[in-house]
Amino acid sequence: MRQFLVFVRKEFYHIFRDKRTLLILFGMPVILIVLFGFAITNEIHHVKIGVLDNARDVYSQQMIHKITSSGYFEVDQNLRTADEIESTFRKGDIKLVIVIPDHFGDKFYHEKKAPVQLLADASDPNTATTVINYATAIIGQYQQEMTGKITLPLTINTEVRMVYNPSLKGVFLFVPGVMTLILMLVSAMMTSITITREKELGTMEILLVSPLRPILIIAGKVVPYIALSFIIACIILVMGFFIFGMPIKGNLLLLLAECGLFGLTALSLGILISSITSSQQTAMMISMMGLLLPTILLSGFVFPIESMPRPLQIFSNIIPAKWFIIILKDVMLKGSGLRQIWLPTVILGGMTLFFLVLSVRNFKTRLS
Amino acid sequence: MKNYAIVTKELTKRFGDFIATNAITFEVEQGEIFGFLGANGAGKTTAMRMLCGLLKPSSGEAKVAGFDVYTQTEKVKQSIGYMSQKFSLYEDLTVKENIRFYGGIYGLSNQQIKDKTHALLQQLNMEKEAGHLVSSLPLGWKQKLSFSIAVIHDPSIVFLDEPTGGVDPITRRQFWDLIYEAADRGVTIFVTTHYMDEAEYCNRISIMVDGKIKALDTPKKLKEQFNADSMNDVFLQLARAKS
Structure with a gap:
């Protein structure tokens, strides 16, 4: 346990001493929220x-x-x-x-x-x-x-009511979207980069020669990012709530737990990426192309899944972000409880488990 | 019966069809400085990695510090130190933080780490730089620091994989002083190098060619055996014989 704490502390030194990392961790969420909130909007004014x-x-x-x-x-x-x-x-x-x-x-x-x-x-x-x-x-x-x-003989009156989002606010869509994107970015991309960095520097070799168990090395690398992504999720929620009036109708604890779950999904993807590559650049490219693009394009964040061609609709089912956005919307806007969102939760959990097992098995205990 | 730090028998590693290390057999005595020489690609690093528990051998036997490399990797890892050819400290951590980190992952107590840090900085004459980031140190200093950290947990054997690459002769000499000090304390040194003058510093050396050990003896006897003036000649004779 002490070894683990020593490791985590070292990891925090890395994070807090690298300005680029800090910028991505804390600058990015704020910039994205402001961009989507004020600049990129499909509502019309004047x-x-x-x-x-x-x-x-x-x-x-x-x-x-x-x-x-x-x-x-x-x-x-x-x-x-x-x-x-x-x-x-x-x-x-x-x-x-x-x-x-x-x-x-x-x-x-x-x-x-x-x-x-x-x-x-x-x-x-x-x-x-x-x-x-x-x-x-x-x-x-x-x-x-x-x-x-004047009275017309016969008329049909349509009474329209927009449920869950009466004023048709775009924020209600983009807060869950940005949150998903950021968690993916922080957890998956940053972990894959931080692990491959150790490989590139050669320090991974030293760690593997040390009595530290490989599973402890992985855990020590990702735990700080779990903590950080959780804090970031909270920042986004708070910003969404106070600046854009995004409601949180459901249980806050449930919401946070789901954020934690998705963070874990993203982390396991990050570990998986780092286990198949040993260069930071490749890790970044794979994260960008393989994770961020699908998260933006196929999760229903930007383009509605219902209007995609059939094959893409089916494909979108394997994008973890899709399920997380569903969960977020249900909990925040409809006030759903676990009973309503158990299916996406189970799917996310299953995916996480799958990726974790795959990546831990893949992680080379012995640098062959 | 001598006390051996490393014993291998017919140790072999295959990568597909390629045999990187071909049935090597040798012993290293406790407290010995053992030079492990060979051209690039001769299989030195592979052999070393098997001994450190980083690679699983394809066949053969090997015992390091009395522990089997197949079944007792954890115990092997606890008793060895390792310094790779790639520089292995964290550049964005200070000297002190690096010492504390490596001491920590080897399970040293806070008090032990404190004492070690003090002794180590004094030995390297780096007390003033304790709070500096490692990235600001000259390469020679980093290398010496690396070595001292590799032996921070008092391992019985330390593996050095081309530890002095790219370092000037004076620093290299100082580096070897550190190695001798460690050897005097009874630490077994297993070192690979390309510098033939360094080979002369070793108690015994082995020369690998194409995955096999072609020569193994003290530098003096090897020179006699090959009728050569220097280790450089011995090495060239062996390496040329192959082509």
């Missing part, structure tokens, strides 16, 4: 729009007012003719043009039909879709207000 109002009556004015007062849009330009639309888009500022026909109010009340045209700049398809959806929804609301004054 999108500039152009309006070609051919009617200029009370109703068209009311509708435009309704659209701008939502906070999502602001009228940047009032167009006079349809010819101006093209050149307005060209300038690039304006993402949406609303064309209102002449005699808008008359047409609506007397012909019972008033076509409004929405033109979106689809050079960025995601934004275009979002913008169109928001605009359509607002116009729909306005229509209801107008028809509220």
Whole structure:
């Protein structure tokens, strides 16, 4: 036990004396959270729009007012003719043009039909879709207000309620995502690098000649990272909670335990990587390509798994991050307990066990 | 019956078809400085690794400090010190921290480590540098420190794998003084080297060619046997005979 403590202390010296390691450990989570929280967002605010109002009556004015007062849009330009639309888009500022026909109010009340045209700049398809959806929804609301004054014979009213994330906040997706990414980065990449570094330096040989048991060497190398990744997970949770209002509806202890479990999964992957390579660079490349990319692309963090082609959907099942994101969302947003998330938990646990056994068996006791 | 530190019999290591160490048999006496010579790729490092418990032999027998290398690796490890050709201290730790770490993993108590640190720094005349990072030390100092740390747990045998590579002659001489001091305390020294002047410092040397031991005796007798003026000649005769 004393040998183990001596080892762990040495490991902390390494970590705290290497500025790059510290930067990755503590700078990265904060930067990622801030980036995803403020910069990379698919919510829309104050999108500039152009309006070609051919009617200029009370109703068209009311509708435009309704659209701008939502906070999502602001009228940047009032167009006079349809010819101006093209050149307005060209300038690039304006993402949406609303064309209102002449005699808008008359047409609506007397012909019972008033076509409004929405033109979106689809050079960025995601934004275009979002913008169109928001605009359509607002116009729909306005229509209801107008028809509220007269009674239609038959109507179907859809009542939409966004459960678990009523205001459709992007944070709710990216906090679990970033947490997964960081834990993967810290635990898997850093462990694989720190172990291969000892191999590269030749100190691993000395350690293996010493009476320290190999399992103790591995444990001594990874325990500090378990502790650190746990602290980092807490930092992310606290930042998510206080800065972005990410709720934690479920049991906090359960949440932390699951974080610990995923940390262990990532660590076992890190050990596995370090057991198949002996250079830091290779270890880093494998971690990047083999772990980080799938974690970002195939875990449902950035792209929804449901919209992937079938083979990728099946493939995503072997990505540990997918299961962890499911767990995080369920516990944080839905307040699920162990009874609801036992399946992903068992899968993660199984994966961890598998990787651990594989890597410990692979770890060369004898440097052959 | 002499007291042997290392005994091997027909010790062999194969990597697939390649035989790195081919049935080598030799004994090393307790307290002896045993030089283990050979060209690059002759199988020195492989043989040494088998004796340290880093590699499992393919066949043959070997006992180190009286313990079997197949079944008693843990006991072997406890009784040996090892210094590899790669520099083996942690550069981002201070001199003192390195001593404490290696003392710690060999299970020394805090008091023992404290005493050892003091004695060791005094011997190396490095008291002032105790708190410096190892990366700031000149290579020769690092090498001497490495050696002192390799024997910190008072092993009965210490294996040195080309310990003086890239070091100037004066430092090498000082390094050998350390080796002699250890040998005087009764520590068996098993050393590989490429420097023939160092070979002369050994009590006995063996020369490996292509996985086999081609010569084994005191430097003096080897020179007589091969009718050579220096160990360099002996070595060249043996190594050339092969090609």
